[in-house]
Amino acid sequence: MTITIDKVRIILVGDSGVGKTCLTHLIASGESLSRPGWTVGCSIEVKLHEYKEGTPQQKPFFIELFDVGGSLNHKNSRGVFYASADGIILVHDLTNRKSHSNLREWLFEILSKEGKDIYKPVTSTVAQRSDEQNNFDPEEFIGAAQMPVLVMGTKLDLVDEKRQPKTVQKAGGIAEQCGAEEIWLNCDDPRSIAAGTTDAVKLSRFFDRVIEKKLQSRDNGFYGGGSVTDRRRYNTAGATPYNINNY
Numbered sequence: 001m002t003i004t005i006d007k008v009r010i011i012l013v014g015d016s017g018v019g020k021t022c023l024t025h026l027i028a029s030g031e032s033l034s035r036p037g038w039t040v041g042c043s044i045e046v047k048l049h050e051y052k053e054g055t056p057q058q059k060p061f062f063i064e065l066f067d068v069g070g071s072l073n074h075k076n077s078r079g080v081f082y083a084s085a086d087g088i089i090l091v092h093d094l095t096n097r098k099s100h101s102n103l104r105e106w107l108f109e110i111l112s113k114e115g116k117d118i119y120k121p122v123t124s125t126v127a128q129r130s131d132e133q134n135n136f137d138p139e140e141f142i143g144a145a146q147m148p149v150l151v152m153g154t155k156l157d158l159v160d161e162k163r164q165p166k167t168v169q170k171a172g173g174i175a176e177q178c179g180a181e182e183i184w185l186n187c188d189d190p191r192s193i194a195a196g197t198t199d200a201v202k203l204s205r206f207f208d209r210v211i212e213k214k215l216q217s218r219d220n221g222f223y224g225g226g227s228v229t230d231r232r233r234y235n236t237a238g239a240t241p242y243n244i245n246n247y
C-alpha cells in the first residue's frame, strides 16, 4: 500500500564550519557524523515527522532539510536554495562569537535574494547595500516574512564557561530579536536531541509550526511555492523514502 505524504522545506544557514552538516545528519538520522566534508552548494536530508503527534490531527510529513554550504565563495549562487523555503534554522558555533553575529547577515542574504519579495533592497551600490544591511531589522523581517525561525548553537561540548564566559549568552541574541526558540547542543552526541529530551520537544514544536504556517498559507491562497502540492509517494512497506541529494 502506498500513501501520499506532504512535505515542507527548511533551510539551514550559518558560517562555514559551524556544524550544519553534522546537525542536519543528526536531525535526519539520529546519528552523529564523524568526518563531514565541506558542503559545496547544498545537500539535502529528509526526516519523517509526525505533525501534532498524539492528537487526533496527527499526520506524517516529510521535512526536507536543505543544508546550504556556508563558504563565502558561493555567496552569489546559493540564493537558488532559498526559494520556497518554509522555515529557517540559523546555526552558529558556540565557541565562535562572530558566527553568531553573522546570523543577521545570513537572514539579510536570504531575504534579499530574488524570489523572495519580502525584503527587497532598493539600492544597488556596495556602500548603499552595506548601509541597508546594517539597518536591517531581523524582527521586522520575521514579522513580514511570517517564516518560522529556530536558532541552534553547536559545539556545546567545547564551551569552557570559565575561559569563555562572554561567548555564550542567550539574552539579547538573534533568537531573542526574532522571537525564536533556541537550542544549544553537541552534534557529536546522538543523545543531544534524542526522543523525549527537552530539545527534541523544541525541535518537534518548530517543525509543527513550519507545517502549520504552510497549511495556513495554502488555506488562505497565499501559497505559490508548489511544494505542498508536489507530493511524494512513500512506500509503507518500509523502503527508505528518500536519498541524500547533492545539488
Ligand SMILES: Nc1nc2c(ncn2[C@@H]2O[C@H](COP(=O)(O)OP(=O)(O)OP(=O)(O)O)[C@@H](O)[C@H]2O)c(=O)[nH]1
Pocket (backbone or CB within 6 Å): 014, 015, 016, 017, 018, 019, 020, 021, 022, 023, 033, 034, 035, 036, 037, 038, 039, 040, 068, 069, 070, 071, 154, 155, 156, 157, 158, 185, 186, 187, 188
Ligand atoms: N566538538 C564538536 N565538533 C563539532 C560539532 N558540530 C560540528 N563539529 C565539527 O565541526 C566541523 C565542521 O562541521 P560541518 O558540519 O562540516 O560544518 P558546516 O557548517 O557544514 O560547514 P560548511 O559545509 O563548510 O558550510 C567538523 O569537524 C565537525 O566534526 C559539535 O557539536 N561539537
Ligand SMILES: [Mg+2]
Pocket (backbone or CB within 6 Å): 020, 021, 022, 036, 037, 038, 039, 067, 068, 069, 070
Ligand atoms: Mg557542510
